[in-house]
Amino acid sequence: MFGRKQDPPLTVDAPVVDEPPQPTPSGKGRPTPKRKEAEARNKRPLVPADRRAAAREARAKARVQRDLEYQAMRNGDERHMPARDRGPVRRYVRDSIDARWNLGEFFLPFAAFCLVLQLVTAISAPLVAEISLVVLYAYIVTAMFDVAMMWRGLKKRLVAKFGAEALPRGLAMYAVMRAFQLRPMRLPKPRVQHGQHPA
Incomplete structure (x- = not known):
């Protein structure tokens, strides 16, 4: 009763401890498929069902x-x-060849004429048949020389206009094959007339 007053008990606030963040669930959320199942799902038939x-x-x-x-x-x-x-280089090649008179474009009709002449004169005039054969070979050689000169000049113009690195492979054969085709049979169709050389 007369004793010492007891102090009220001290209340100490507990320190606030941040809870560690909950780890986010990792993974796909589904079980990994077995290898056989995955391979079976990725298989596609190499040959269609109805060939x-x-x-x-x-x-x-x-x-x-x-x-x-x-x-x-x-x-x-x-x-x-x-x-x-396709492309400007091949278009330029076509236009250059179509604008020029090429001996090669008359090769097929000339060769057909020479062959018919040989068949007709083989028995009656063998000398004429031999001469026509020689003339045909001479025409072939001359046409090849003509197309070689054509390509030499055309290549110089192509290099000057587009640069040597822009010329695709096989361009010479592309030009030669077009030069030896009859003009009405050329595809793509000629866009220029004879003498209308591209700039």
């Missing part, structure tokens, strides 16, 4: 593509031309 139908569809697609390319070569639409005929 005949697939072949018919492929032929139809190829036919549509060929028709599109043929029409493009007739009307000059370069977007749908075959890759070997």
